[in-house]
Amino acid sequence: MLDQADTIAMDVPPEADSGPTRAAGEEKKIKTTGRVTVNKPIITARDVNVRYGDKHAIKDVDIDIAYNEVLAMIGPSGCGKSTFLRCLNRMNDTVDIARVTGRIELEGHDIYDRKTDVVTLRARVGMVFQKPNPFPKSIYENVAYGPRIHGLARNQVELDEIVQTSLRKAGLWEEVNDRLEQPGTGLSGGQQQRLCIARTIAVSPDVILMDEPCSALDPIATAKIEELMDELKENYSIVIVTHSMQQAARVSQRTAYFHLGDLIEVGETERIFTNPRHKLTEDYLTGRFG
Amino acid sequence: MDTAEKVRAGLGKRYAAERRFRLFGMGAIVVALCFLVFLFASIIGNGYTAFQQTFIKITVHLESEVIDPRGQRDLHKLRTADYGALVKKSLRAQFPEVSGRRDKRKLYGMVSNGAAFDLQAMVMRDPDLIGKVLDVWVAADDDIDMLMKGHIDRGRPEAERRLKDLEVGWIDRLIADQRLEMRFNSAFFTAGDSREPELAGIWGAAVGSFYTLLVTLLLSFPIGVGAAVYLEEFAPRNRWTDIIEVNINNLAAVPSIVFGLLGLAVFINFFSLPRSAPVVGGLVLTLMTLPTIIIASRAALKSVPPSIRDAALGMGASKMQMVAHHVLPLALPGMLTGTIIGMAQALGESAPLLMIGMVAFIVDIPGGPFDPATVLPVQVYLWADSPERAFVERTSAAIMVLLGFLALMNTLAVFLRKKFERRW
Amino acid sequence: MTTPMLALVLLMLIVAAFEAGRRRAFHVAGNEFRSLHSRPRYYGSYTALWCIIPALLLLVLWLSLKEWVITSLVIAELPAALRSQSPGQLDLLVNDIRNQVATGGAAADALPAVAIAVDRYRDLQWLSYTAMWVAVLSAGIVGAGLAWRRIAPQFWARNRVEGIYKGLLLVCSTIAIFTTVGIVLSVLFESIRFFNAVPVLDFLTGLEWSPQTAIRSDQVGSSGSFGAVPLFAGTLLVSFVAMMVAAPVGLMSAIYLSEYASSRVRATAKPMLEILAGIPTVVYGYFAALTVAPMLRDTGAVLGLSVSSESALAAGLVMGIMIIPFVSSLSDDVINAVPQAMRDGSYALGATQSETVRRVILPAALPGIVGGLLLAISRAIGETMIVVMAAGLSANLTANPLESVTTVTVQIVTLLVGDQEFDSPKTLAAFALGLVLFLVTLLLNVIALHVVRRYREQYE
Ligand SMILES: Nc1ncnc2c1ncn2[C@@H]1O[C@H](COP(=O)(O)OP(=O)(O)OP(=O)(O)O)[C@@H](O)[C@H]1O
Numbered sequence A: 001m002l003d004q005a006d007t008i009a010m011d012v013p014p015e016a017d018s019g020p021t022r023a024a025g026e027e028k029k030i031k032t033t034g035r036v037t038v039n040k041p042i043i044t045a046r047d048v049n050v051r052y053g054d055k056h057a058i059k060d061v062d063i064d065i066a067y068n069e070v071l072a073m074i075g076p077s078g079c080g081k082s083t084f085l086r087c088l089n090r091m092n093d094t095v096d097i098a099r100v101t102g103r104i105e106l107e108g109h110d111i112y113d114r115k116t117d118v119v120t121l122r123a124r125v126g127m128v129f130q131k132p133n134p135f136p137k138s139i140y141e142n143v144a145y146g147p148r149i150h151g152l153a154r155n156q157v158e159l160d161e162i163v164q165t166s167l168r169k170a171g172l173w174e175e176v177n178d179r180l181e182q183p184g185t186g187l188s189g190g191q192q193q194r195l196c197i198a199r200t201i202a203v204s205p206d207v208i209l210m211d212e213p214c215s216a217l218d219p220i221a222t223a224k225i226e227e228l229m230d231e232l233k234e235n236y237s238i239v240i241v242t243h244s245m246q247q248a249a250r251v252s253q254r255t256a257y258f259h260l261g262d263l264i265e266v267g268e269t270e271r272i273f274t275n276p277r278h279k280l281t282e283d284y285l286t287g288r289f290g
Numbered sequence B: 001m002d003t004a005e006k007v008r009a010g011l012g013k014r015y016a017a018e019r020r021f022r023l024f025g026m027g028a029i030v031v032a033l034c035f036l037v038f039l040f041a042s043i044i045g046n047g048y049t050a051f052q053q054t055f056i057k058i059t060v061h062l063e064s065e066v067i068d069p070r071g072q073r074d075l076h077k078l079r080t081a082d083y084g085a086l087v088k089k090s091l092r093a094q095f096p097e098v099s100g101r102r103d104k105r106k107l108y109g110m111v112s113n114g115a116a117f118d119l120q121a122m123v124m125r126d127p128d129l130i131g132k133v134l135d136v137w138v139a140a141d142d143d144i145d146m147l148m149k150g151h152i153d154r155g156r157p158e159a160e161r162r163l164k165d166l167e168v169g170w171i172d173r174l175i176a177d178q179r180l181e182m183r184f185n186s187a188f189f190t191a192g193d194s195r196e197p198e199l200a201g202i203w204g205a206a207v208g209s210f211y212t213l214l215v216t217l218l219l220s221f222p223i224g225v226g227a228a229v230y231l232e233e234f235a236p237r238n239r240w241t242d243i244i245e246v247n248i249n250n251l252a253a254v255p256s257i258v259f260g261l262l263g264l265a266v267f268i269n270f271f272s273l274p275r276s277a278p279v280v281g282g283l284v285l286t287l288m289t290l291p292t293i294i295i296a297s298r299a300a301l302k303s304v305p306p307s308i309r310d311a312a313l314g315m316g317a318s319k320m321q322m323v324a325h326h327v328l329p330l331a332l333p334g335m336l337t338g339t340i341i342g343m344a345q346a347l348g349e350s351a352p353l354l355m356i357g358m359v360a361f362i363v364d365i366p367g368g369p370f371d372p373a374t375v376l377p378v379q380v381y382l383w384a385d386s387p388e389r390a391f392v393e394r395t396s397a398a399i400m401v402l403l404g405f406l407a408l409m410n411t412l413a414v415f416l417r418k419k420f421e422r423r424w
Numbered sequence C: 001m002t003t004p005m006l007a008l009v010l011l012m013l014i015v016a017a018f019e020a021g022r023r024r025a026f027h028v029a030g031n032e033f034r035s036l037h038s039r040p041r042y043y044g045s046y047t048a049l050w051c052i053i054p055a056l057l058l059l060v061l062w063l064s065l066k067e068w069v070i071t072s073l074v075i076a077e078l079p080a081a082l083r084s085q086s087p088g089q090l091d092l093l094v095n096d097i098r099n100q101v102a103t104g105g106a107a108a109d110a111l112p113a114v115a116i117a118v119d120r121y122r123d124l125q126w127l128s129y130t131a132m133w134v135a136v137l138s139a140g141i142v143g144a145g146l147a148w149r150r151i152a153p154q155f156w157a158r159n160r161v162e163g164i165y166k167g168l169l170l171v172c173s174t175i176a177i178f179t180t181v182g183i184v185l186s187v188l189f190e191s192i193r194f195f196n197a198v199p200v201l202d203f204l205t206g207l208e209w210s211p212q213t214a215i216r217s218d219q220v221g222s223s224g225s226f227g228a229v230p231l232f233a234g235t236l237l238v239s240f241v242a243m244m245v246a247a248p249v250g251l252m253s254a255i256y257l258s259e260y261a262s263s264r265v266r267a268t269a270k271p272m273l274e275i276l277a278g279i280p281t282v283v284y285g286y287f288a289a290l291t292v293a294p295m296l297r298d299t300g301a302v303l304g305l306s307v308s309s310e311s312a313l314a315a316g317l318v319m320g321i322m323i324i325p326f327v328s329s330l331s332d333d334v335i336n337a338v339p340q341a342m343r344d345g346s347y348a349l350g351a352t353q354s355e356t357v358r359r360v361i362l363p364a365a366l367p368g369i370v371g372g373l374l375l376a377i378s379r380a381i382g383e384t385m386i387v388v389m390a391a392g393l394s395a396n397l398t399a400n401p402l403e404s405v406t407t408v409t410v411q412i413v414t415l416l417v418g419d420q421e422f423d424s425p426k427t428l429a430a431f432a433l434g435l436v437l438f439l440v441t442l443l444l445n446v447i448a449l450h451v452v453r454r455y456r457e458q459y460e
């Protein structure tokens, strides 16, 4: 479905149209190699710029995210992967100095619009963080928290059900069903991260953002999470930031390569890894990059 | 000379200087600790005797002609009867040889004024006692108490003594008759203030302190936590926030008496709140302890790891929900510790309360935060000003009680900190 | 109806508003319960808050104004003869009327005009009470009603409710500012009134302080007895003695604890020093008056010196003890902030420990230590109980610590404690002294906090 010729579907806007977000004299927009659009996007991001004070961390990024796909974002450290990811559910709002411009739409609704409630947005676009961060509460409470605040369960039975299905989907149920009352912080790192995933899917979001979810885990725990992602993409769209090429290759359908705040190249994962078009992508993938 | 030799030559002097410096350091600590020990020794040495009090056994006839001549058992009559006369009569019976107005007055002065109230209370409790003859232990006058505790020296010439030979003779006779005895001084813990040392207690001041602290706690904890939460979690970084911060830090160092002036001008003169009332004291102490609580609460909030906040926000919790459900519960022990320390400060504070009239002489136990009252430290101040020798030990004992409460609160704070201390 | 009952009615109203809001949320959502923007209870809270806030605001406003309004009305209706008295006498009359109202009615011996005023006062009180509750409850109902009408599925109730909470938190954080403003205004106003009677210059430069002479009402306070220089001198003398004790002892113990002591010694000595900080100042005052002052006097007698029983030395000495832990903990922080690398550099050159401390650490930590000492001085100047109990009342202008002096804080206390006539220069003088005290300590604190902050930033 995505395998049409990798033409650049996005027209590069003429300089005059680049909008007020770019000051005169700033470096020219780098054209993204590869096709950034998809046929049926759940999220479309256009002209996204992020500045931390004077630091321009994301520069004119355009990209779509499709339903039921895993999109991997790779790139050298500090290139802005996390920053871009956090734009997608407005976690950047919590950073005082961060300024986000551009347009990001979730199913056609601008998420930065004044009429969008950030809470509703985050319930639909969940996030899993680099370091597992369960609440210092019981396993049950960790998973039940989201449904509770969003009022997803009408009664205790429904809540129990949600907790159980979420833990099952996260592949954790077998391991913890006899100790739901114990603190989530007492689990192993891998289990904690799966608990965080369970917690996220308990709200049944549309998109799950994962920022290096496996970087604190050992290979076995990593394998489990990767397996899990494969299953989850049946129901959700997943955007994952990773530093592991192998992981990106294993789990994702599409890959986006970022470099110093620019989105350099996007394409089908297989194509990117076998036949990168942009010099920078190639350098990075072959390890020639710093 | 080469370097090594030069160094060696100066070494002795340098090491001597080193030892001297070290000694100064140690000396400083020792001096500070000596002060501490000296202070405690002086307070305890002066105060421990106050927990005992001299009592005299009198044999009273609860004559019905005096108490209830008509035999109606009318409570009002029973209350207003002349019990003092009964006490005097029993003393006269004990020492029949005493004659002359002067000597008699001295004799009556042997027992405390409180004796009559003791009898009254006994009769009110059990009117059937009327008509009976009873042995009753009543508090002795404070001078006798002082003699018994050795603060009045029998060896000094009579003219320089508060108790004359005559009275000392009576006391010896009472001792010989086993009618004089040291007992636990319960009045000290149950009575309000009094001009008579043997009747004066700290209960009134303790209750006043309680109401004052209650008002302080009820106001300063929520306000302090609210302010800390706002500044730490919600406030944008701007000039306004900076001003608030600088303000809080400065308030923490403003002399306490200035808060008293504020209380006098604003709460009493402008808002016409009652003088001497624990509410006003509580309000003033609230303003005083707020900086402490805010600063401690902010530190507690800072120690909650940001990953918890990310987790909550990432789940779609609003900022308010994030704070209420996750951050506050984790920061609460730290906030409570800070609050207890603030309360301990408030409990020991007296200067601003002098300004708002909590120094009045108040006998009654306050029944609520609007009644006139005093507080423990101010009671200490009042007693310290009293000329009677017997108030010295009572002042010291009141200090011991005050320090006991403070020790308790600080221990609680340390315990809380140890128990809930979390390393992330 | 009684106040508790009415309060209960208000409470019930609030609960009802909550319930009504919640139900309406369910109602407007119909079956599509997820179409609601917020959870139903937020719609309830929203309605309840709009019931509480107008009601409480009105209540507070009414309560703070009613006394003033009633009094003005009653005074306006007094016969002209009574009304045209001097303000002081009118105040007395009003107080009298209030007392009679409080004790249940006009006294038998009251003037007819006063008796009428008392009755009027009572009627107005009753009227105000009734009107107040009617108004408060109506405000609650109206507020809740308006809120209730706004409820719709796409109404962001949670955000509104949280906005209100956030506003409340903001109010909490501004209390600190209001306190400062309150302090400034209250001391400033009274001080200005004082300076109307006594020129500022006379106050700040006069060498004689005897406020008691101005107590007679026929005498204006401009008799020249409000010269505050002896108080300033006394304050400085006592603070100086205190700092002579606290600075060396505090600093040396901080150095010893952070540079020399083993961790075991530190673990015991530090909390012990902190005990000194936790002792109430009234205890120090008592200790000074009861133990230290007589001891100094006796020692002086042995040495052939005449030491006043309320000497500046005794008060200053004990105040110094009180400040030791303050100095030592501030210096401790500061010394610990000096980077280890500096020490290492000095040791590597073969310096002994004390040389390192004196030549490297202390100079590096100097700004911080100075800041700490400034804070300590500010404390000493503002300390009250110790000097009230151990220093004297007589305003001697002397630099001899063996004599008795008085301080600013002592005078504030003596002027304001006990019977006071408001408006007399004697009372107002206390506020003028308070103003000076506040400004001086504020200045010291601002400088000290600034210096310490700058110092910390340097090593962070
Ligand atoms: N809160 C912040 N304040 C200022 N600058 C920031 C902030 N967060 C990120 N940056 C800057 O923005 C740029 C992009 O950071 P980002 O965290 O998105 O990188 P990343 O690609 O996720 O790196 P990594 O792979 O190391 O996680 C970096 O140069 C970083 O220094």
Ligand SMILES: [Mg+2]
Pocket (backbone or CB within 6 Å): A081, A082, A083, A211
């Ligand atoms: Mg990152």
